[in-house]
Amino acid sequence: xxxxxxxxxxxxxxxxxxxxxxxxxxxxxxxxxxxxxxxxxxxxxxxxxxxxxxxxxxxxxxxxxxxxxxxxxxxxxxxxxxxxxxxxxxxxxxxxxxxxxxxxxxxxxxxxxxxxxxxxxxxxxxxxxxxxxxxxxxxxxxxxxxxxxxxxxxxxxxxxxxxxxxxxxxxxxxxxxxxxxxxxxxxxxxxxxxxxxxxxxxxxxxxxxxxxxxxxxxxxxxxxxxxxxxxxxxxxxxxxxxxxxxxxxxxxxxxxxxxxxxxxx
Numbered sequence: 141x142x143x144x145x146x147x148x149x150x151x152x153x154x155x156x157x158x159x160x161x162x163x164x165x166x167x168x169x170x171x172x173x174x175x176x177x178x179x180x181x182x183x184x185x186x187x188x189x190x191x192x193x194x195x196x197x198x199x200x201x202x203x204x205x206x207x208x209x210x211x212x213x214x215x216x217x218x219x220x221x222x223x224x225x226x227x228x229x230x231x232x233x234x235x236x237x238x239x240x241x242x243x244x245x246x247x248x249x250x251x252x253x254x255x256x257x258x259x260x261x262x263x264x265x266x267x268x269x270x271x272x273x274x275x276x277x278x279x280x281x282x283x284x285x286x287x288x289x290x291x292x293x294x295x296x297x298x299x300x301x302x303x304x305x306x307x308x309x310x311x312x313x314x315x316x317x318x319x320x321x322x323x324x325x326x327x328x329x330x331x332x333x334x335x336x337x338x339x340x341x342x343x344x345x346x347x348x349x350x351x352x353x354x355x356x357x358x359x360x361x362x363x364x365x366x367x368x369x370x371x372x373x374x375x376x377x378x379x380x381x382x383x384x385x386x387x388x389x390x391x392x393x394x395x396x397x398x399x400x401x402x403x404x405x
Contacts, residue, residue: 166212169234171224172202178218179256185214191252196244203249274352276359278375281349285338290323291372292334297321298398300329301391314393315385319401322372322381323389341365343372 174181179200185191191211194201204211215221223234230239294316301309312325328336337343342356342363350359350373365371365380372379387393 168225169223173222186253192249193255194249278348279351287336289337289343290328292331294401296331301394312389313386314389
């Protein structure tokens, strides 16, 4: 049996330097024998109805009519390949002068599509895994983020409002939370004792991130918040603030909130 190296040399002799024209002797080939285990080399030709296959003693015998160039392109690299030509009703191995003797008995040859089929699929169920609840928590994170909200004391906001312009005040939305006020905006003031947040629906303190690191919408849904609510995360607890509680900030609103806090204190 020729080795892979001799096959490679033999293959070169079958083709011209361009690699497209076959030598005249290969035009006569219309039968081939390859190891049965190498049938997969013909996978691209399963749709050809003229290809007939017979398996005998561990080898696959392939017959075809016309279009041999396409078949040979698939099987020439196969180790153990043997090519045959038919002359006067007798089969000869390519470049041999005497008729071949090792041919199989003339039995029923079946189409290639019947002999070469995909491997059976053995479906398996996904592995069973136990879901475990994960506790949401804040972890230290030094990533730079823009401030989107701030929680401060009403008195500190009232002190800032005495020096702030009307444009600075009205550019902010606010929600009163007892003696504190939650401010939302792009340009928030720097106030002593205030906690600054990043995020939109889920407000996280600056310098922290949430674990597990899931998208904001997923975390809000897991916490039971609707699309009309904002969650303010603290180190110990979380607060839910309805969006309807936010109003445009004004000097009058700050004065009223300041008086209310002073009255209740």
